[in-house]
Amino acid sequence: MIALPLALLLLQQVPPVDAESAIDWDKEFGVEEQVRDPVTGEIPVDPYEQSNANAGARPFSGTEMAATFGGQDGIRAIAERTVDLSQEDPRIAAIFAAHDMVRLKRTLFEQFCYMLNAGCDYTGRDMAKAHENMGVTMRDMNALVENLQQSMREQGVPFAAQNRFLAKLAPMSKDVTGE
Numbered sequence: 001m002i003a004l005p006l007a008l009l010l011l012q013q014v015p016p017v018d019a020e021s022a023i024d025w026d027k028e029f030g031v032e033e034q035v036r037d038p039v040t041g042e043i044p045v046d047p048y049e050q051s052n053a054n055a056g057a058r059p060f061s062g063t064e065m066a067a068t069f070g071g072q073d074g075i076r077a078i079a080e081r082t083v084d085l086s087q088e089d090p091r092i093a094a095i096f097a098a099h100d101m102v103r104l105k106r107t108l109f110e111q112f113c114y115m116l117n118a119g120c121d122y123t124g125r126d127m128a129k130a131h132e133n134m135g136v137t138m139r140d141m142n143a144l145v146e147n148l149q150q151s152m153r154e155q156g157v158p159f160a161a162q163n164r165f166l167a168k169l170a171p172m173s174k175d176v177t178g179e
Ligand code: HEM
Pocket: 092, 095, 096, 099, 100, 103, 104, 107, 108, 111, 123, 124, 125, 126, 130, 131, 136, 140, 141, 142, 144, 169, 170, 172, 173, 176
């Protein structure tokens, strides 16, 4: 029977929360709130100059490679699947966890589509800027390439065409990893 009086006594001891004295710790530590664009669902990035040169490789000529990859629909499926597989891949998932996968799926699709000459412009950042301070290693790079290979295989891209595409990506590894 002493429980109720004791509880009341303890309640009295809790200092009242004063709205004016509540500390905004995010502000104190300079943590900015990340607000997604209501239309695109993406988190805005710092301004940069947009150019197809940011894609890091010149496109294939002709329409053969684009057709082999299943046109824009096939390329989108491959880019998105690569991101999904990488997010679930215990070897590299942690690198993706704190980043905007909505934007990555769009920009990776654009980059692949541009390179495969399937009728897109690339609007993302260049490879060095996009992977700056991320600490990506060649081992991580190999894991991502395996995920891309699986995505291309699932989409029915022939082995020779897969390798032609990978050969265009390979020189980017030094900008991505800094190794
Ligand atoms: C040749 C290989 C690669 C290509 C072509 C590539 C392509 C891209 C592209 C197009 C972007 C988006 C740029 C933008 O937001 O403006 C990006 C961002 C990103 N990439 Fe890669 N990438 C490669 C390798 C890797 C690897 C190996 C990892 C990690 C294992 C990785 C992790 C990421 C992450 C986490 C982002 C998001 C960055 C952010 O939100 O600021 N990438 N990549």
